[in-house]
Amino acid sequence: MPISDRFAAAVAGRVTEARQRIESARARGGWPHPVVLVAVTKMHGPDAVAAAFGAGVRDVGENRVQEAETKMADVALSDVPVRWHLIGHLQRNKAKAALAFDVVHSLDSDRLASALDTAAGDAGRSLDVLVQVNVSGESQKGGVALADLPAFSDRLHGHGHLRVLGAMTMAPYEASERVLRTVFAGARSARETLHASGHPATLLSMGMSGDYEIAVEEGATHVRLGTTLFGERV
Ligand SMILES: *Cc1c(COP(=O)(O)O)cnc(C)c1O
Numbered sequence: 001m002p003i004s005d006r007f008a009a010a011v012a013g014r015v016t017e018a019r020q021r022i023e024s025a026r027a028r029g030g031w032p033h034p035v036v037l038v039a040v041t042k043m044h045g046p047d048a049v050a051a052a053f054g055a056g057v058r059d060v061g062e063n064r065v066q067e068a069e070t071k072m073a074d075v076a077l078s079d080v081p082v083r084w085h086l087i088g089h090l091q092r093n094k095a096k097a098a099l100a101f102d103v104v105h106s107l108d109s110d111r112l113a114s115a116l117d118t119a120a121g122d123a124g125r126s127l128d129v130l131v132q133v134n135v136s137g138e139s140q141k142g143g144v145a146l147a148d149l150p151a152f153s154d155r156l157h158g159h160g161h162l163r164v165l166g167a168m169t170m171a172p173y174e175a176s177e178r179v180l181r182t183v184f185a186g187a188r189s190a191r192e193t194l195h196a197s198g199h200p201a202t203l204l205s206m207g208m209s210g211d212y213e214i215a216v217e218e219g220a221t222h223v224r225l226g227t228t229l230f231g232e233r234v
Contacts, residue, residue: 022216041060044233058083065097130203166191206222
Protein backbone atom coordinates (compact mmCIF):
# COMPACT_ATOMS: atom_id res chain seq x y z
CA MET A 1 0.00 0.00 0.00
CA PRO A 2 1.31 3.50 -0.80
CA ILE A 3 1.99 5.63 2.28
CA SER A 4 -0.95 7.91 1.52
CA ASP A 5 -3.37 4.95 1.40
CA ARG A 6 -1.95 3.62 4.63
CA PHE A 7 -2.40 7.03 6.25
CA ALA A 8 -5.99 7.25 4.98
CA ALA A 9 -6.75 3.77 6.31
CA ALA A 10 -5.27 4.60 9.70
CA VAL A 11 -7.27 7.82 9.94
CA ALA A 12 -10.45 5.99 8.94
CA GLY A 13 -9.89 3.46 11.73
CA ARG A 14 -9.33 6.21 14.27
CA VAL A 15 -12.39 8.12 13.11
CA THR A 16 -14.49 4.97 13.54
CA GLU A 17 -13.13 4.41 17.03
CA ALA A 18 -13.68 8.05 18.03
CA ARG A 19 -17.24 7.94 16.70
CA GLN A 20 -17.94 4.83 18.78
CA ARG A 21 -16.52 6.45 21.91
CA ILE A 22 -18.52 9.61 21.24
CA GLU A 23 -21.72 7.62 20.78
CA SER A 24 -21.18 5.65 24.00
CA ALA A 25 -20.46 8.85 25.94
CA ARG A 26 -23.53 10.54 24.47
CA ALA A 27 -25.67 7.60 25.55
CA ARG A 28 -24.14 7.57 29.06
CA GLY A 29 -24.86 11.28 29.37
CA GLY A 30 -28.42 10.71 28.15
CA TRP A 31 -28.25 13.46 25.52
CA PRO A 32 -30.60 13.33 22.53
CA HIS A 33 -28.55 15.58 20.24
CA PRO A 34 -26.10 14.40 17.59
CA VAL A 35 -22.43 15.15 18.28
CA VAL A 36 -20.35 16.61 15.46
CA LEU A 37 -16.77 15.41 15.15
CA VAL A 38 -14.56 18.31 14.07
CA ALA A 39 -11.25 16.97 12.75
CA VAL A 40 -8.49 19.39 13.75
CA THR A 41 -5.97 19.36 10.91
CA LYS A 42 -3.64 22.13 12.11
CA MET A 43 0.02 21.38 11.41
CA HIS A 44 -1.01 18.52 9.14
CA GLY A 45 -1.18 18.78 5.37
CA PRO A 46 -4.13 18.69 2.97
CA ASP A 47 -3.82 14.90 3.02
CA ALA A 48 -5.21 14.96 6.57
CA VAL A 49 -8.30 16.84 5.38
CA ALA A 50 -8.73 14.41 2.50
CA ALA A 51 -8.28 11.38 4.76
CA ALA A 52 -10.84 12.68 7.26
CA PHE A 53 -13.26 13.42 4.44
CA GLY A 54 -12.76 9.92 3.09
CA ALA A 55 -13.68 8.61 6.51
CA GLY A 56 -16.97 10.52 6.42
CA VAL A 57 -15.91 13.59 8.39
CA ARG A 58 -17.51 16.80 7.09
CA ASP A 59 -16.21 19.31 9.64
CA VAL A 60 -12.59 20.45 9.82
CA GLY A 61 -10.99 22.72 12.40
CA GLU A 62 -7.96 24.95 12.01
CA ASN A 63 -6.56 27.39 14.51
CA ARG A 64 -4.66 29.75 12.24
CA VAL A 65 -6.20 31.70 9.40
CA GLN A 66 -3.18 31.62 7.14
CA GLU A 67 -2.54 27.90 7.43
CA ALA A 68 -6.23 27.24 6.79
CA GLU A 69 -6.30 29.48 3.72
CA THR A 70 -3.45 27.49 2.21
CA LYS A 71 -5.35 24.25 2.73
CA MET A 72 -8.63 25.71 1.47
CA ALA A 73 -6.86 26.74 -1.73
CA ASP A 74 -5.23 23.35 -2.26
CA VAL A 75 -6.33 21.98 -5.59
CA ALA A 76 -6.37 18.45 -4.23
CA LEU A 77 -9.14 19.54 -1.88
CA SER A 78 -11.31 21.23 -4.49
CA ASP A 79 -13.70 18.26 -4.42
CA VAL A 80 -13.74 18.01 -0.65
CA PRO A 81 -16.72 20.02 0.55
CA VAL A 82 -16.14 20.34 4.29
CA ARG A 83 -17.32 22.93 6.77
CA TRP A 84 -14.34 24.90 8.05
CA HIS A 85 -14.24 25.81 11.74
CA LEU A 86 -11.88 28.48 13.06
CA ILE A 87 -11.00 27.29 16.55
CA GLY A 88 -7.96 29.41 17.45
CA HIS A 89 -7.50 32.95 18.68
CA LEU A 90 -8.15 35.50 15.96
CA GLN A 91 -6.53 38.90 15.71
CA ARG A 92 -8.83 41.80 14.91
CA ASN A 93 -6.89 42.76 11.82
CA LYS A 94 -7.62 39.29 10.37
CA ALA A 95 -11.37 39.58 10.89
CA LYS A 96 -12.05 39.69 7.17
CA ALA A 97 -10.27 36.38 6.67
CA ALA A 98 -12.60 34.78 9.19
CA LEU A 99 -15.37 35.03 6.57
CA ALA A 100 -13.77 32.08 4.78
CA PHE A 101 -14.86 29.88 7.69
CA ASP A 102 -18.32 28.49 8.29
CA VAL A 103 -18.14 28.96 12.06
CA VAL A 104 -15.76 30.91 14.30
CA HIS A 105 -15.46 29.20 17.71
CA SER A 106 -13.16 31.78 19.27
CA LEU A 107 -15.07 35.02 19.74
CA ASP A 108 -13.47 36.27 22.94
CA SER A 109 -13.63 40.08 23.08
CA ASP A 110 -15.76 43.11 22.27
CA ARG A 111 -13.12 44.40 19.90
CA LEU A 112 -13.10 41.17 17.93
CA ALA A 113 -16.92 41.15 17.89
CA SER A 114 -16.91 44.65 16.37
CA ALA A 115 -14.33 43.69 13.78
CA LEU A 116 -16.17 40.51 12.77
CA ASP A 117 -19.50 42.32 12.63
CA THR A 118 -18.04 45.01 10.39
CA ALA A 119 -16.38 42.46 8.11
CA ALA A 120 -19.60 40.47 7.76
CA GLY A 121 -21.66 43.62 7.21
CA ASP A 122 -19.28 44.88 4.53
CA ALA A 123 -19.68 41.54 2.78
CA GLY A 124 -23.47 41.80 3.06
CA ARG A 125 -23.83 38.62 5.07
CA SER A 126 -23.91 37.24 8.58
CA LEU A 127 -21.29 35.19 10.39
CA ASP A 128 -21.86 32.24 12.73
CA VAL A 129 -19.86 32.48 15.94
CA LEU A 130 -19.43 30.77 19.29
CA VAL A 131 -18.35 32.67 22.36
CA GLN A 132 -15.17 31.22 23.84
CA VAL A 133 -15.47 31.13 27.61
CA ASN A 134 -12.66 30.78 30.11
CA VAL A 135 -14.26 28.72 32.84
CA SER A 136 -11.14 27.65 34.71
CA GLY A 137 -9.79 31.18 35.07
CA GLU A 138 -6.33 30.15 33.83
CA SER A 139 -4.64 33.39 32.85
CA GLN A 140 -2.90 31.94 29.77
CA LYS A 141 -6.25 30.82 28.30
CA GLY A 142 -8.35 33.06 26.13
CA GLY A 143 -12.04 33.53 26.55
CA VAL A 144 -14.65 35.55 28.33
CA ALA A 145 -14.89 34.95 32.09
CA LEU A 146 -18.22 33.53 33.19
CA ALA A 147 -18.75 36.52 35.48
CA ASP A 148 -18.47 38.87 32.49
CA LEU A 149 -20.64 36.79 30.17
CA PRO A 150 -24.13 38.21 30.87
CA ALA A 151 -23.02 41.76 30.01
CA PHE A 152 -20.90 40.55 27.07
CA SER A 153 -23.86 38.57 25.78
CA ASP A 154 -26.13 41.63 25.95
CA ARG A 155 -23.59 43.77 24.12
CA LEU A 156 -23.40 41.22 21.30
CA HIS A 157 -26.97 42.17 20.37
CA GLY A 158 -25.43 45.39 19.08
CA HIS A 159 -23.67 43.37 16.37
CA GLY A 160 -26.47 42.46 14.00
CA HIS A 161 -24.33 40.52 11.55
CA LEU A 162 -23.16 37.98 14.11
CA ARG A 163 -25.24 34.90 14.84
CA VAL A 164 -24.26 33.69 18.29
CA LEU A 165 -24.83 29.95 18.02
CA GLY A 166 -23.33 28.80 21.30
CA ALA A 167 -20.30 28.52 23.54
CA MET A 168 -16.83 27.01 23.25
CA THR A 169 -14.27 26.20 25.89
CA MET A 170 -10.90 24.57 26.41
CA ALA A 171 -10.35 22.64 29.62
CA PRO A 172 -7.04 22.77 31.50
CA TYR A 173 -4.52 20.28 30.16
CA GLU A 174 -4.46 16.95 32.02
CA ALA A 175 -6.92 18.09 34.67
CA SER A 176 -8.65 15.63 36.97
CA GLU A 177 -12.02 14.28 35.94
CA ARG A 178 -13.67 16.34 38.66
CA VAL A 179 -12.13 19.57 37.34
CA LEU A 180 -13.01 18.65 33.75
CA ARG A 181 -16.64 18.09 34.67
CA THR A 182 -16.77 21.43 36.49
CA VAL A 183 -15.29 23.24 33.49
CA PHE A 184 -17.61 21.56 30.99
CA ALA A 185 -20.66 22.20 33.16
CA GLY A 186 -19.55 25.84 33.32
CA ALA A 187 -19.50 26.02 29.53
CA ARG A 188 -22.97 24.48 29.45
CA SER A 189 -24.19 27.22 31.79
CA ALA A 190 -22.51 29.78 29.52
CA ARG A 191 -24.59 28.51 26.62
CA GLU A 192 -27.71 28.92 28.80
CA THR A 193 -26.68 32.50 29.60
CA LEU A 194 -26.33 33.28 25.89
CA HIS A 195 -29.64 31.63 25.12
CA ALA A 196 -31.43 33.41 27.96
CA SER A 197 -30.23 36.76 26.65
CA GLY A 198 -31.90 36.03 23.32
CA HIS A 199 -29.22 34.49 21.13
CA PRO A 200 -29.96 31.32 19.11
CA ALA A 201 -27.35 29.51 21.22
CA THR A 202 -27.68 25.72 21.01
CA LEU A 203 -24.12 24.59 20.28
CA LEU A 204 -21.47 23.58 22.78
CA SER A 205 -17.95 23.09 21.41
CA MET A 206 -15.79 21.31 23.98
CA GLY A 207 -13.61 18.25 24.24
CA MET A 208 -10.23 17.52 22.68
CA SER A 209 -8.26 14.29 22.27
CA GLY A 210 -7.55 13.93 25.98
CA ASP A 211 -10.97 14.76 27.38
CA TYR A 212 -13.66 14.43 24.71
CA GLU A 213 -15.53 11.51 26.26
CA ILE A 214 -16.13 13.48 29.44
CA ALA A 215 -17.05 16.54 27.39
CA VAL A 216 -19.67 14.54 25.47
CA GLU A 217 -21.05 13.11 28.72
CA GLU A 218 -21.38 16.71 29.87
CA GLY A 219 -23.32 17.74 26.77
CA ALA A 220 -20.86 18.72 24.02
CA THR A 221 -22.44 19.08 20.57
CA HIS A 222 -19.03 19.51 18.88
CA VAL A 223 -15.75 17.85 19.82
CA ARG A 224 -12.45 19.04 18.32
CA LEU A 225 -10.09 16.13 17.73
CA GLY A 226 -6.56 16.39 16.36
CA THR A 227 -3.99 14.09 17.91
CA THR A 228 -6.27 11.10 18.36
CA LEU A 229 -7.09 11.11 14.63
CA PHE A 230 -3.82 12.16 13.03
CA GLY A 231 -1.10 11.43 15.59
CA GLU A 232 1.20 13.85 17.38
CA ARG A 233 1.86 17.20 15.74
CA VAL A 234 5.58 17.62 15.08
C1 LIG B 1 -5.26 21.92 18.67
C2 LIG B 1 -6.61 22.16 19.18
C3 LIG B 1 -7.53 21.10 19.37
C4 LIG B 1 -7.17 19.65 19.13
O1 LIG B 1 -6.31 19.21 20.11
P1 LIG B 1 -5.91 17.65 20.25
O2 LIG B 1 -5.52 17.52 21.67
O3 LIG B 1 -4.80 17.40 19.30
O4 LIG B 1 -7.12 16.85 19.93
C5 LIG B 1 -8.80 21.41 19.81
N1 LIG B 1 -9.17 22.70 20.06
C6 LIG B 1 -8.33 23.74 19.90
C7 LIG B 1 -8.80 25.11 20.19
C8 LIG B 1 -7.03 23.51 19.45
O5 LIG B 1 -6.20 24.54 19.30
